[in-house]
Amino acid sequence: MKLLILLVIVVGVIAVAQLAKIYQLSAHMRGLREEEISEADTRMNSSLWIVFMFVFFATTIWQFIRYGDYLPPSASAHGESVDTLMNYNLALVIFVFFVVNTLLFVFPYKYRYNKNRKAHFFPHDTRLELIWTVVPSVVLAVIIIFGLKTWAEMTGPASDDAIRVEIYSKQFDWTARYAGDDGHFGATDFNLITPANPLGIITVEGVKVVNDKVSGKIAKLQATLDIEKGYLLAQKSDIEATLHGGDSHGHGDHESHEISPEQKAHLEGRLQKINDVLSSGDAVVLSDAAYEAKEDKIFRLDRHIQRVLELQPFEFSDGLNGWEVGKDDRIVKGEFHLPIGREIEFVFRSRDVIHSAFMPHFRAQMNAVPGLPTRFKITPTITTDSMRTILDNPEFNYILLCNKVCGAAHFNMAMGIVVESQEKYDSWLAEQNVYAAEQN
Ligand SMILES: [Cu+2]
Numbered sequence: 001m002k003l004l005i006l007l008v009i010v011v012g013v014i015a016v017a018q019l020a021k022i023y024q025l026s027a028h029m030r031g032l033r034e035e036e037i038s039e040a041d042t043r044m045n046s047s048l049w050i051v052f053m054f055v056f057f058a059t060t061i062w063q064f065i066r067y068g069d070y071l072p073p074s075a076s077a078h079g080e081s082v083d084t085l086m087n088y089n090l091a092l093v094i095f096v097f098f099v100v101n102t103l104l105f106v107f108p109y110k111y112r113y114n115k116n117r118k119a120h121f122f123p124h125d126t127r128l129e130l131i132w133t134v135v136p137s138v139v140l141a142v143i144i145i146f147g148l149k150t151w152a153e154m155t156g157p158a159s160d161d162a163i164r165v166e167i168y169s170k171q172f173d174w175t176a177r178y179a180g181d182d183g184h185f186g187a188t189d190f191n192l193i194t195p196a197n198p199l200g201i202i203t204v205e206g207v208k209v210v211n212d213k214v215s216g217k218i219a220k221l222q223a224t225l226d227i228e229k230g231y232l233l234a235q236k237s238d239i240e241a242t243l244h245g246g247d248s249h250g251h252g253d254h255e256s257h258e259i260s261p262e263q264k265a266h267l268e269g270r271l272q273k274i275n276d277v278l279s280s281g282d283a284v285v286l287s288d289a290a291y292e293a294k295e296d297k298i299f300r301l302d303r304h305i306q307r308v309l310e311l312q313p314f315e316f317s318d319g320l321n322g323w324e325v326g327k328d329d330r331i332v333k334g335e336f337h338l339p340i341g342r343e344i345e346f347v348f349r350s351r352d353v354i355h356s357a358f359m360p361h362f363r364a365q366m367n368a369v370p371g372l373p374t375r376f377k378i379t380p381t382i383t384t385d386s387m388r389t390i391l392d393n394p395e396f397n398y399i400l401l402c403n404k405v406c407g408a409a410h411f412n413m414a415m416g417i418v419v420e421s422q423e424k425y426d427s428w429l430a431e432q433n434v435y436a437a438e439q440n
Contacts (some may be wrong), residue, residue, distance in 0.1 A: 013138060030261050037113070046112040053105035057098070063367040071360060072391055075398065077379040078153040079363035085150050089143060127370075156365065158345035160379045165336065165344055167400070168199055170351035172409035174400060176336035177329055178429060184316055185436070186326015191307045192353065201326035201435055202311060212366065218301045221294050229283040230291060232274045239271050330432040335416035336400075338380050339425035345377045358403035359417065361387075365403060380419040 074080050158164075166177040166185055175198060181187045186201040192210050193200040200206075225231045242259065259267070277283055286294075314322040338344055348357050348368040355368040362378045390397045400412035420428070 004351055042112050046109040049105045049108045056101065056105075059095075071276070073382070074361070074363050075380060075382040075387060076362035076364065077381055078150065079361075079378075079381075081150040081153055082363040084136075085146055088146065092139065092143075154376045154378070156377070161337070162343040162345045162377060164347065165338075166199075166347045166349065167357055167368065168349050168351070169355035169357070169402065171353065172402075172413045173333070174357075174402075174413065174415040176415070177330040178332065178432070179329025180325070180330065180434070182320060182325050182328060184320060184325040185347075186324075186329050186348075187314070187322050188326075189308075189311055191304060193351070199331065199435075201329060202323055203326050205322055206326075207308055207311065210423045211305060214301050214308075218298055218305075219303075220380065221298050225254050225275055225291075225294055225298075226386035227283055228291060229278070229285045232278055232283060235269065236274050236278075239267050239274075243267055243271070250392065260390060265351045277385075318327075326435060329435045330429065331435055332432050337420060337425050337428045339422040340380050340383050340419050342422070343377055343379050346375060348374045353406050354404055355402045355406050355413070358401045359398070360401070361398050367404065383419045383421070384417075385420070 030143050074083050164179055164183075164185070168175040168177060177185060177199060186203065188200045189202055190200050192202060192206045194206075194209060194213070197206050197209070243264065278295065288426045316322060316325070346357070346366070348366055350368040352370060354370070356365060357368055358365045359378070364376055364378050366374050368374065382390070384396070384398060387398070388394050398417035399418060400415040400417055402410055404410075406413070418428075
């Protein structure tokens with residue numbers, strides 16, 4: 001079908017081109033010059049401009065009526081300012097659209113070629129220049145000032161009794177986190193992320209879990225290296241060099257100093273073990289690539305442990321232990337709830353790429369950037385139930401969408417939002433998973 005349409009278009013274009021050629025030829029035979037256009041032709045062309053203008057305007061107006069109302073009323077306090085700003089902009093654009101297009105189509109009609117008319121030479125008019133510079137400047141300034149004011153309503157500091165919700169994004173889902181009774185979010189570090197700790201919340205236990213897990217991996221890899229012939233031979237020559245006080249094999253960072261008797265005994269023991277494996281015939285030989293890959297992996301895991309060990313305990317200004325406060329954080333997946341009429345401060349974080357948290361019904365959107373927490377605040381004004389009544393749609397749900405094309409499953413990156421009374425919200429929150437409970 002598509003091919004057929006394409007074919008019709010191609011044939012149509014060829015036909016028009018041929019017709020134009022025939023017309024040119026016939027004009028030539030009638031002895032007309034190309035630039036001589038009859039009055040009838042001019043009138044016809046300029047009238048078509050006017051016809052086109054009316055069709056164009058009618059389609060535009062129809063589209064506004066048909067598709068103009070694409071969002072339900074704003075469900076947040078600041079959303080009304082956003083809508084007002086949007087409508088003001090739209091009204092302005094529509095006004096300019098009709099004025100400019102009317103001039104564009106009416107002028108060719110009004111000033112169509114006329115043998116008896118002479119063009120008026122009009123090179124400059126300061127007053128006119130002033131008008132079309134100053135008027136747009138004032139109008140644009142109003143938009144910008146109004147816009148900044150609305151922006152500040154959303155991004156200004158939240159009040160003390162605001163509820164704080166962290167929205168954590170990764171390819172391809174959202175996780176909401178509520179601070180526990182202590183009112184603090186536990187600090188996080190990506191090095192601590194595990195399936196049981198998807199946000200990498202720092203706790204003493206979390207550090208231990210990762211440390212044990214990574215150490216276990218290193219031990220396993222090391223065990224495979226400990227029977228590898230090339231690795232053992234390299235170790236052997238290193239130990240021998242150390243034992244004999246030499247710095248012979250180009251290891252510049254080995255300082256040549258006396259080693260303690262304990263170290264000496266340890267190295268000799270190790271040397272004995274290496275010799276045992278080598279002489280037992282149990283040693284295996286890995287390809288260079290496999291051997292290096294294992295060494296690389298050990299290096300990276302080692303670095304991971306170092307980074308975890310570098311995490312320093314800290315206290316919040318009110319004396320709470322930074323590694324304790326995360327324990328009562330509530331981790332929410334799939335759908336999160338908000339109480340009506342309370343100020344909510346959202347903090348956005350991302351694990352991998354830039355996502356964009358978009359809550360169309362609250363007229364709010366913010367990028368979630370890896371390594372850079374972002375935020376905004378909203379106050380929900382309509383509960384989910386009321387909105388269902390307003391829209392006469394029992395299926396309606398508020399939604400958080402990803403509005404940045406972030407990868408293959410971007411389309412699927414959404415989370416439901418429920419706005420309800422404070423009591424319902426409180427009992428919902430009390431039932432949510434507590435992070436520390438998930439650790440066990
Ligand atoms: Cu995304």
